[in-house]
Amino acid sequence: YLKRESELFNLSNLPSETRDGKLIHLKANIEVAEELDSVHAYNASGIGLFRTEFLVMQSGQEMDEELQYSAYIKVVKGMNGLPVTIRTLDVGGDKLINEIAQRDEKNPLLGWRAIRFCLERTDVFRIQLRAILRASAAGPVRIMFPMISGIEEFEKALKILKGVKRELRSEGIAFADEIPVGCMIEVPSAALTSDILARRADFFSIGTNDLIQYTIAVDRGNEKITSMYEPFHPAVLRLIKIVVDNAHDAGIPVGMCGEMAGDPMAAVILMGLGLDELSMSSFSIPEIKRIIRSTTILEAEEFLGTLMDMKSFKDIDHYVREWMEEKFEFITG
Amino acid sequence: YLKRESELFNLSNLPSETRDGKLIHLKANIEVAEELDSVHAYNASGIGLFRTEFLVMQSGQEMDEELQYSAYIKVVKGMNGLPVTIRTLDVGGDKLINEIAQRDEKNPLLGWRAIRFCLERTDVFRIQLRAILRASAAGPVRIMFPMISGIEEFEKALKILKGVKRELRSEGIAFADEIPVGCMIEVPSAALTSDILARRADFFSIGTNDLIQYTIAVDRGNEKITSMYEPFHPAVLRLIKIVVDNAHDAGIPVGMCGEMAGDPMAAVILMGLGLDELSMSSFSIPEIKRIIRSTTILEAEEFLGTLMDMKSFKDIDHYVREWMEEKFEFITG
Ligand SMILES: [Mg+2]
Ligand SMILES: [Mg+2]
Numbered sequence: 236y237l238k239r240e241s242e243l244f245n246l247s248n249l250p251s252e253t254r255d256g257k258l259i260h261l262k263a264n265i266e267v268a269e270e271l272d273s274v275h276a277y278n279a280s281g282i283g284l285f286r287t288e289f290l291v292m293q294s295g296q297e298m299d300e301e302l303q304y305s306a307y308i309k310v311v312k313g314m315n316g317l318p319v320t321i322r323t324l325d326v327g328g329d330k331l332i333n334e335i336a337q338r339d340e341k342n343p344l345l346g347w348r349a350i351r352f353c354l355e356r357t358d359v360f361r362i363q364l365r366a367i368l369r370a371s372a373a374g375p376v377r378i379m380f381p382m383i384s385g386i387e388e389f390e391k392a393l394k395i396l397k398g399v400k401r402e403l404r405s406e407g408i409a410f411a412d413e414i415p416v417g418c419m420i421e422v423p424s425a426a427l428t429s430d431i432l433a434r435r436a437d438f439f440s441i442g443t444n445d446l447i448q449y450t451i452a453v454d455r456g457n458e459k460i461t462s463m464y465e466p467f468h469p470a471v472l473r474l475i476k477i478v479v480d481n482a483h484d485a486g487i488p489v490g491m492c493g494e495m496a497g498d499p500m501a502a503v504i505l506m507g508l509g510l511d512e513l514s515m516s517s518f519s520i521p522e523i524k525r526i527i528r529s530t531t532i533l534e535a536e537e538f539l540g541t542l543m544d545m546k547s548f549k550d551i552d553h554y555v556r557e558w559m560e561e562k563f564e565f566i567t568g
Numbered sequence: 569y570l571k572r573e574s575e576l577f578n579l580s581n582l583p584s585e586t587r588d589g590k591l592i593h594l595k596a597n598i599e600v601a602e603e604l605d606s607v608h609a610y611n612a613s614g615i616g617l618f619r620t621e622f623l624v625m626q627s628g629q630e631m632d633e634e635l636q637y638s639a640y641i642k643v644v645k646g647m648n649g650l651p652v653t654i655r656t657l658d659v660g661g662d663k664l665i666n667e668i669a670q671r672d673e674k675n676p677l678l679g680w681r682a683i684r685f686c687l688e689r690t691d692v693f694r695i696q697l698r699a700i701l702r703a704s705a706a707g708p709v710r711i712m713f714p715m716i717s718g719i720e721e722f723e724k725a726l727k728i729l730k731g732v733k734r735e736l737r738s739e740g741i742a743f744a745d746e747i748p749v750g751c752m753i754e755v756p757s758a759a760l761t762s763d764i765l766a767r768r769a770d771f772f773s774i775g776t777n778d779l780i781q782y783t784i785a786v787d788r789g790n791e792k793i794t795s796m797y798e799p800f801h802p803a804v805l806r807l808i809k810i811v812v813d814n815a816h817d818a819g820i821p822v823g824m825c826g827e828m829a830g831d832p833m834a835a836v837i838l839m840g841l842g843l844d845e846l847s848m849s850s851f852s853i854p855e856i857k858r859i860i861r862s863t864t865i866l867e868a869e870e871f872l873g874t875l876m877d878m879k880s881f882k883d884i885d886h887y888v889r890e891w892m893e894e895k896f897e898f899i900t901g
Contacts, residue, residue: 345790
């Protein structure tokens with residue numbers, strides 16, 4: 236075990252490049268600036284998902300802009316020039332803040348959450364966007380909106396962002412005007428219209444946790460049916476493929492920030508699907524990097540091709556586990 | 569108004585055929601045998617959806633086979649040789665029975681419902697299948713399973729059905745051995761793998777209410793976001809198109825039994841998408857028939873083609889309403 240840990244650690248300074256030379260960015264998911272030590276320890280090439288629910292909750296009913304700004308700037312500076320992707324408030328669903336928690340929704344996962352909340356509570360949304368934009372003056376920041384369901388929602392959010400930029404400009408406050416703005420792809424309707432969204436977005440980030448839940452209509456928190464939550468369901472693989480192809484056709488990069496991105500069993504599949512970036516808990520990076528570094532894209536595409544011809548989740552899951560365990564004897568999963 | 573009513577009624581004995589001669593079956597959704605008078609008054613060409621939740625609830629904890637059988641046989645005989653499509657227990661979600669109602673699910677729409685319940689509570693499921701099969705000896709019956717998410721679930725249900733048939737055979741009880749078995753397509757993963765399902769199913773029935781809810785991740789019962797429930801969302805239209813094309817490639821018919829099927833505004837779209845059968849409340853049949861009889865498939869396909877090139881729900885919705893109201897001045901909207 237010790238040997239394995241140190242082997243993985245030795246990879247730290249090597250790039251996360253496939254054996255045939257494609258760089259796949261391995262980034263970190265974080266929630267608080269305190270995690271930056273570990274982000275650096277595992278050599279993440281950036282923050283792929285900065286969750287802001289905790290932060291916004293902390294900032295209280297007044298939605299303290301300074302408190303948010305100081306957290307963002309701390310992370311941006313702490314990353315020394317590596318890109319930081321900040322997801323705007325993803326409240327609701329299983330992530331509650333005070334106001335939302337008081338609402339009594341029958342199906343919170345299909346409810347008033349994330350961008351739906353922000354597009355109505357523009358007061359909350361604008362304060363967050365101000366804080367993010369201000370931080371963007373200090374280093375490379377990207378914004379992404381959660382739970383986008385279609386182009387109209389995305390354009391509404393872009394319009395508000397534009398208004399906030401205008402406001403900052405008139406106040407003489409610095410920010411990065413060309414800040415990249417991305418779409419989380421986690422609602423099936425967004426995946427199915429990703430060709431349309433790709434023309435307006437600067438990047439995609441696939442949120443597999445929600446995407447899988449909606450695609451298979453399964454609340455993974457429901458113990459009666461958790462076994463139905465199947466990342467390798469052929470429908471899920473097909474949907475991811477659609478998103479990646481649409482992103483690449485439009486010339487934008489596509490990442491993934493759900494749990495699937497950090498699952499060693501999924502790594503070769505995701506290489507084959509063409510993901511450009513995977514964001515995960517820092518400590519998962521070395522193992523994923525090792526898999527990427529010992530596999531070619533060609534190999535991954537052939538592997539994926541075999542899976543895509545299979546008809547059931549069970550067949551796919553079984554084949555993946557056998558293939559991965561044979562090829563990578565260090566995988567314990 | 570009276571004139572309009574009588575005009576629609578005069579259509580009653582004419583077939584529901586497009587102007588260029590494609591027959592699109594217009595069937596009725598029912599819940600109890602008492603609705604048959606109205607089914608005949610509006611000349612439905614069969615029952616496209618016989619909901620059995622009420623019936624099974626009535627039959628109590630003991631799941632009375634005789635009570636279910638007598639209800640099924642009454643409908644089968646009452647339809648005089650027209651086909652009756654019985655949906656097996658679609659419990660859970662927003663449809664509760666005692667046992668399920670006691671469960672406290674955080675997201676019942678993404679929960680332990682319909683076929684998921686039946687595949688575990690095979691005691692309940694088998695009794696219902698016995699009653700349906702017995703009724704199939706008296707006239708054309710079709711079975712369909714709700715909430716199928718993929719081929720494995722469908723095959724599990726088929727296996728149980730096979731076992732029940734064997735049991736009846738050994739008891740010397742008559743039933744239609746060749747009874748057609750269909751898949752409801754209402755979970756996005758089923759729609760996305762409908763090519764695989766089509767090889768095993770005898771027919772599809774698209775359940776738009778749930779399909780739209782999952783695809784856009786919106787609980788239409790949640791008043792904060794009901795406006796997001798968009799039957800003409802480009803993702804929904806694309807998904808229906810995938811299902812219809814996959815069904816036809818495999819040579820099986822595909823119907824629709826959600827509210828969209830009885831919505832006059834959607835009728836030409838559904839013709840263009842290639843639906844073979846629409847099932848709705850009986851009283852909606854005349855208006856839908858009138859639209860079908862005054863439109864050609866070619867016209868509908870051109871209309872659909874225009875919509876499929878549009879990027880947003882709002883554009884599509886606006887165009888559909890204008891086009892439909894101009895062409896069919898009798899539509900009240
Ligand atoms: Mg999410
Ligand atoms: Mg349903």
